Amino acid sequence: MSVPPNSELEALRPALVRFAVLQLRNDDAAEDVVQETLIAVLEKPDNFAGQSSLRTYVTGILKHKILDAMRANRREVQFDAIIDGSDGNDRQSDADFIDALFRPDGHVADMPRRWGDPDAALEQKDFFRTLEVCLEKLPPKTARIFMMREWLEMDTADICRELQISSSNAWVMLYRARLQLRECLDLNWFGRHD
Amino acid sequence: MSIKPTCKEVHRLTSEGLDRELSMVERARMQMHLLTCQACRNFTEQTQLLHKAMQRLSERGGRDQDKDEPQ
Numbered sequence: 001m002s003v004p005p006n007s008e009l010e011a012l013r014p015a016l017v018r019f020a021v022l023q024l025r026n027d028d029a030a031e032d033v034v035q036e037t038l039i040a041v042l043e044k045p046d047n048f049a050g051q052s053s054l055r056t057y058v059t060g061i062l063k064h065k066i067l068d069a070m071r072a073n074r075r076e077v078q079f080d081a082i083i084d085g086s087d088g089n090d091r092q093s094d095a096d097f098i099d100a101l102f103r104p105d106g107h108v109a110d111m112p113r114r115w116g117d118p119d120a121a122l123e124q125k126d127f128f129r130t131l132e133v134c135l136e137k138l139p140p141k142t143a144r145i146f147m148m149r150e151w152l153e154m155d156t157a158d159i160c161r162e163l164q165i166s167s168s169n170a171w172v173m174l175y176r177a178r179l180q181l182r183e184c185l186d187l188n189w190f191g192r193h194d
Numbered sequence: 195m196s197i198k199p200t201c202k203e204v205h206r207l208t209s210e211g212l213d214r215e216l217s218m219v220e221r222a223r224m225q226m227h228l229l230t231c232q233a234c235r236n237f238t239e240q241t242q243l244l245h246k247a248m249q250r251l252s253e254r255g256g257r258d259q260d261k262d263e264p265q
Contacts, residue, residue, distance in 0.1 A: 056253060098206075106200025112236040118243040122250060131247055149213065150248035156213045167214070175209035182240050 009038055012055055016062055018132060023066050023147045025140045029073070033065040040065070063152055070162070090141065091169070094176045101179065112182070115190045127189060134184035138177055145170060146177035199223040204234045208241050 013034060020030035040061050041048065048057050103109050121127040135143055145163065148154050156174075160167050204227045207220055216224070228235055 059253070101205075102200075102202040106202040108201045108205075108233045108237075111233045112240060114236055115240055115243065118239065121243070122247060128247070128251060131251065150245065151252045153252055171210050171213055174213055175206055178209050178212075178241055178244060179205075181244055182237070185244070186240075 006042075008054055009041060009058070012058055013038070015055075016058065019059075019151070020062065020066060022132070022135050022143060023151065024069060024073075025144060029069055033062065033069050037062045037065050067152065090139075091172070094142075094172050097176055098172075098179065113186065113190070115186075121189065130185065130189045131181075134181050134188065137184060138180060142173055142177045142180070145173050146181075149174055199227040201227075201231060201234055204228065204231070205237055208234070208238050212241070212245055 016034045016037065017030055020033050021027060024030050024033070037058060041058055048054065101109055115121075135147070138146065145159060148159050148162070149156070154162070156167055156170055159165075160170050163170075165173075204224050207216060207224050210216065211224075228238065
């Protein structure tokens with residue numbers, strides 16, 4: 001297996017930066033981890049041998065670098081010190097967001113419409129762009145925990161240890177993230193592509 | 195927890211089921227509710243799609259043709 005050409009790596013850069021920003025919510029830190037990732041790939045090209053695709057391989061390295069960056073950063077910024085809601089009360093705003101979707105008797109306020117053939121969406125590149133835009137719209141804390149869970153694929157116990165939050169708190173935030181993403185995809189993708 | 199599971203409970207369990215092992219009672223309550231609730235069936239399907247999409251994004255940053263195949 002030969003060394004991946006620089007041009008191929010450079011072509012991946014924009015996508016890598018977008019993911020790093022989603023996870024770290026800081027442009028400079030994101031550029032740094034992407035730079036470190038690309039350097040790591042170039043320094044040890046032999047490790048790439050036999051990997052499925054360059055993109056998959058590089059994404060794997062990026063995830064490790066992001067995790068390292070989050071751990072280093074944890075000493076500086078407490079997760080709980082980041083505030084999502086404009087009223088400064090995250091837990092209340094998560095609860096309000098969730099409550100607003102249901103009637104007092106626990107029924108859904110609005111019937112979620114059907115999504116046609118949902119699996120067809122997964123074959124469309126634009127769908128993933130829309131998903132990224134929806135991820136960008138999440139409040140920073142919500143986005144970070146959701147990305148840890150579903151993009152870095154960390155288990156909940158590790159996330160709680162990493163962020164110093166309770167598991168019930170993590171479940172509520174992940175739930176809120178999914179509700180908001182569902183709503184965003186419904187409006188911006190499925191509402192338009194029926 | 196009321197006797198009959200509500201949409202609110204089932205929505206929450208749909209999400210939590212992706213993050214932790216649900217108890218047998220929780221699973222039974224969900225199944226019972228899903229039999230008769232189209233809204234929650236739609237929500238479950240959509241949550242699963244979101245999860246699948248994220249897995250794909252996580253593995254390779256998007257759909258198949260997006261990978262670095264020869265031009």
